[in-house]
Amino acid sequence: EESLAAIADMPKVELHLHHEGAAPPAFIRGLAQEKSVNLSGVFDARGGYAFAGFERFLRTYEAATSVLQSPEDYARLTTALLEECARNGVVYVESFLSPDFCGGGDLGAWHEYLHAIRDAAERAERDMGVTLRGVVTCVRHFGPDKARLASRCAAETAGDFITGYGMGGDENAGALKDFAYSFDMAREAGLRLTVHAGEWRGPSEVRSALDDLGVHRIGHGVRAAEDPALVDRLAEAGICLELCPGSNVALGVYERLGAHPIERLRRAGVPITVSSDDPPFFHTTMRDEYLNLARTFDWDEEEFGALNRTALAHAFCDADTKKKIA
Ligand code: ADE
Ligand code: ZN
Numbered sequence: 001e002e003s004l005a006a007i008a009d010m011p012k013v014e015l016h017l018h019h020e021g022a023a024p025p026a027f028i029r030g031l032a033q034e035k036s037v038n039l040s041g042v043f044d045a046r047g048g049y050a051f052a053g054f055e056r057f058l059r060t061y062e063a064a065t066s067v068l069q070s071p072e073d074y075a076r077l078t079t080a081l082l083e084e085c086a087r088n089g090v091v092y093v094e095s096f097l098s099p100d101f102c103g104g105g106d107l108g109a110w111h112e113y114l115h116a117i118r119d120a121a122e123r124a125e126r127d128m129g130v131t132l133r134g135v136v137t138c139v140r141h142f143g144p145d146k147a148r149l150a151s152r153c154a155a156e157t158a159g160d161f162i163t164g165y166g167m168g169g170d171e172n173a174g175a176l177k178d179f180a181y182s183f184d185m186a187r188e189a190g191l192r193l194t195v196h197a198g199e200w201r202g203p204s205e206v207r208s209a210l211d212d213l214g215v216h217r218i219g220h221g222v223r224a225a226e227d228p229a230l231v232d233r234l235a236e237a238g239i240c241l242e243l244c245p246g247s248n249v250a251l252g253v254y255e256r257l258g259a260h261p262i263e264r265l266r267r268a269g270v271p272i273t274v275s276s277d278d279p280p281f282f283h284t285t286m287r288d289e290y291l292n293l294a295r296t297f298d299w300d301e302e303e304f305g306a307l308n309r310t311a312l313a314h315a316f317c318d319a320d321t322k323k324k325i326a
Contacts, residue, residue: 003301007294008287010304013311013325014085014093014275016219016242018137018168019074019117020065020101021278022081025049031067039063049281054200054251057281058141058170065101071116074102078120078132084279086128088286092325093130094316096137096168098150105149107156118161131325133317134162135194136186140169144178151182155189163316166194168219171201177212192216192316194242199253203227210239217242217314222253224270225261235269240314245293246284247277257296266303273311 025048032039042063044050051060068074085093097117103109114134121132136154138147147167154165165186167179176195183193195213198206199220206224209215210233221241224230234241245260254260266272274293276286293299312322 004291004294007290007299007301007304009089010290010301011308012088012090012286012290013273013308013315014090014286015217015240015273015311015315016244016275016277017081017093017095018061018278019077019081019095019097020068021061021281022084022095022276023064023068023077024080024084024280025064027077027080028064028067031073035067035069037067039067048283051281055170057251061278061281068101071102071113074113075116075120078117079124082121082124082128082130082132084285085130086124090286091130092133092312092315092317092321094133094135094164096166097134097162098137098139098168099153100139100142100146100150105146105153107153110153110157114157114162121161131317131321132161133164133315133321135164135166135316136162136191137166137168138179138182140167140171140179140196141173142169143174144182147179147182148185151185154186154191158186158189158191160318160321162191163318164192164194165189166196166215166219168196171196171199171205176205176208180212183213183215187214194219196220198223199248203230206230206234210237216240216316220244220248220253222248222261222265225265231265231268231270234265235271238271240271240273240310241265242275243272244275244277246279246289247282250282250284257292262293263297271310271314272307273314274307 051057102113138150193215194217196219197209217240
């Protein structure tokens with residue numbers, strides 16, 4: 001229908017995309033072949049990524065990522081993912097980049113990976129009009145020591161491209177306060193902060209993200225919806241939630257999109273945004289996310305327009321970049 005098509009075509013701002021998680025399975029298969037890496041168990045019978053549940057998703061993610069071994073591989077991945085962004089009308093995207101996967105936390109190697117990624121991003125910006133910024137991300141189940149290395153990489157490269165620091169990985173591993181040092185280091189380097197919290201653990205984890213890490217945004221944060229006082233706090237403090245509804249349904253956080261709290265959070269005045277997380281893993285795209293939300297919650301172009309203004313307001317890039325995007 002006409003208005004649905006207009007919604008799918010809207011210019012979009014995306015704040016939560018994992019760089020490796022955006023790799024199409026065919027891209028990973030091709031690299032595996034080139035490098036003679038055995039990826040048995042990573043793909044299903046139809047050639048998609050194989051996993052059941054969050055923990056096996058993380059294992060599949062890390063196995064697929066093992067074929068990304070050089071700055072050149074990341075340059076190719078960057079081009080591929082920005083082409084997909086452009087196809088989806090995404091004009092600005094922040095992706096999570098992990099020193100753990102890009103040189104293992106070594107600062108010299110990290111510089112080389114970043115150089116290759118930025119080069120590819122500048123070409124994509126020129127050719128396709130999509131702007132990329134990087135959020136350096138540590139991996140929670142790799143532990144606080146690795147996170148410190150990631151934070152040092154982030155602090156050393158903070159600037160117009162690396163604009164933030166965050167953490168993904170297994171939310172059930174360890175406590176957020178164990179990572180306070182690396183978040184403090186990143187904050188002191190001028191970086192904005194986000195953390196995956198309240199995707200698997202409940203409201204107390206979202207509270208800890210605010211109280212122990214002092215983040216500006218929260219990755220997912222959906223389970224905050226179970227605590228009305230916390231929802232009010234998020235709204236009053238203007239903490240942006242990087243919601244990824246398709247990811248939540250694919251991983252079984254919610255049984256179906258209609259059961260997702262996104263509409264309740266929106267009505268409560270929480271700054272909500274919509275992103276695709278790891279789109280080929282979850283068989284989604286930004287267009288699909290918008291279409292599914294429009295169908296399920298009856299949102300019109302005005303609601304999606306507000307969503308994108310919120311995303312741009314809470315983006316980690318500088319004001320000049322925001323002005324160019326708007
Ligand atoms: N890494 C990649 N995708 C993730 C997710 N949805 N949650 C936590 N860590 C991740
Ligand atoms: Zn994520």
